[in-house]
Amino acid sequence: MLSHDSGLKPWHLGGKDLIPVVQGGMGVCVSAGGLAGAVASMGGVGTLSSVDLRRLHPDLMAKTGHLDKEPDAGAQIDAANLEALDREIRRARELAQGRGLLAVNVMKALTAYETYVHQALASGADALVVGAGLPLDLPELAKDFPKAALIPILSDARGVQLLVRKWQKKGRLPDAVVIEHPGLAGGHLGAAKVADLHDTRFDFEVVIPQALAFFKTAGIEREIPLIAAGGINCREDILRLQALGASAVQLGTAFAVTHECDADPAFKKVLADARPEDLVEFISVAGLPARAVRTPWLDKYLRLEPKLQNAAHVKAKCNMSFDCLAHCGLRDGVASMGQFCIDQQLGHAFDGDTRKGLFFRGAARLPFGNQIRSVQELMQWLLGGVRPAALV
Numbered sequence: 001m002l003s004h005d006s007g008l009k010p011w012h013l014g015g016k017d018l019i020p021v022v023q024g025g026m027g028v029c030v031s032a033g034g035l036a037g038a039v040a041s042m043g044g045v046g047t048l049s050s051v052d053l054r055r056l057h058p059d060l061m062a063k064t065g066h067l068d069k070e071p072d073a074g075a076q077i078d079a080a081n082l083e084a085l086d087r088e089i090r091r092a093r094e095l096a097q098g099r100g101l102l103a104v105n106v107m108k109a110l111t112a113y114e115t116y117v118h119q120a121l122a123s124g125a126d127a128l129v130v131g132a133g134l135p136l137d138l139p140e141l142a143k144d145f146p147k148a149a150l151i152p153i154l155s156d157a158r159g160v161q162l163l164v165r166k167w168q169k170k171g172r173l174p175d176a177v178v179i180e181h182p183g184l185a186g187g188h189l190g191a192a193k194v195a196d197l198h199d200t201r202f203d204f205e206v207v208i209p210q211a212l213a214f215f216k217t218a219g220i221e222r223e224i225p226l227i228a229a230g231g232i233n234c235r236e237d238i239l240r241l242q243a244l245g246a247s248a249v250q251l252g253t254a255f256a257v258t259h260e261c262d263a264d265p266a267f268k269k270v271l272a273d274a275r276p277e278d279l280v281e282f283i284s285v286a287g288l289p290a291r292a293v294r295t296p297w298l299d300k301y302l303r304l305e306p307k308l309q310n311a312a313h314v315k316a317k318c319n320m321s322f323d324c325l326a327h328c329g330l331r332d333g334v335a336s337m338g339q340f341c342i343d344q345q346l347g348h349a350f351d352g353d354t355r356k357g358l359f360f361r362g363a364a365r366l367p368f369g370n371q372i373r374s375v376q377e378l379m380q381w382l383l384g385g386v387r388p389a390a391l392v
């Protein structure tokens with residue numbers, strides 16, 4: 001798929017030659033087996049998001065969707081989600097037919113982080129991609145699966161240096177690092193405060209050379225490929241980032257609006273139709289800044305946020321009975337964090353409920369405007385500058 005005259009360089013990960021395009025993990029159920037498998041089948045990296053995948057499986061929802069105050073509700077939901085992760089990895093593998101690479105994204109902030117990591121590895125994921133927290137313990141967690149590539153998501157060179165130094169002491173280097181720009185990406189963002197999101201220290205032109213300079217002084221030059229994520233939407237972007245020293249790029253939103261994306265068509269339409277002025281940055285219930293479309297629910301929530309934060313108090317139990325986050329502003333009553341149930345809102349978005357859903361989205365314009373296109377058309381555009389027929 002990568003022609004010689006594209007000017008783009010392939011890269012290597014997990015013993016494979018790959019096209020330099022990674023599809024980022026997107027929860028809840030936005031990037032499951034269908035999308036990840038389609039991307040891998042084209043020779044890229046397809047990433048499944050591990051969180052709450054039971055929503056894609058009616059039999060698992062029938063068993064667990066109604067659970068509430070039962071003492072074992074959390075355990076039953078967790079078991080259903082692990083079963084769903086296994087099924088989705090198998091589905092992706094069938095679609096990929098041995099091509100590309102299949103990764104699983106696990107957020108460090110999840111209560112079930114360790115169990116998702118173990119399940120992803122046991123189910124045969126080629127790579128683990130971990131963000132929303134520093135995965136300092138990943139080398140130990142994955143030690144029985146030495147072939148699996150381990151990929152942290154970071155946003156600045158300080159984070160890269162800290163993580164690499166800690167991992168080196170454990171005798172392991174990351175197999176790649178995703179450098180995600182908090183001023184451009186969708187979902188949870190790697191800055192402490194909303195006010196910091198657009199700080200120039202996160203610019204690719206700053207972070208990539210700094211990270212490469214650190215690798216050089218640490219004697220690990222050329223050993224850790226960098227994957228730039230956030231705001232990428234054409235071949236010229238990839239050329240520019242490869243010239244800076246990145247090996248590959250990661251896209252989220254552009255893949256979320258493909259036919260193969262696992263979410264409802266109405267979910268895709270909300271993302272595709274959003275204009276720059278429709279996007280909003282706010283503090284999520286995980287305590288991290290996030291970027292999403294200002295839909296009716298989010299608009300109302302943000303207007304009520306100060307009141308809800310003033311009234312924050314520890315709840316008797318998690319709203320969804322399975323404690324998706326280790327630290328949840330709503331359940332734990334932390335006034336400085338968001339005050340909504342993230343699993344419920346993201347679930348509404350995945351279902352295509354445009355009024356109630358929380359629709360994460362990156363800041364950039366999309367390659368095909370508000371059109372929903374295929375993964376193949378997106379890849380042909382990114383790698384070869386070929387526009388789909390009706391758009392020419």
Ligand SMILES: Cc1cc2nc3c(=O)[nH]c(=O)nc-3n(C[C@H](O)[C@H](O)[C@H](O)COP(=O)(O)O)c2cc1C
Nearest residue numbers: 024025026027185186187230231251252253360362
């Ligand atoms: C709908 C949506 C959900 C996302 N969910 C996650 C997630 O669960 N875990 C994660 O590490 N990144 C998540 N991201 C970030 C993407 O993986 C990707 O790095 C980012 O969106 C890249 O920026 P772009 O959207 O401008 O291409 C999400 C992004 C979107 C748009």
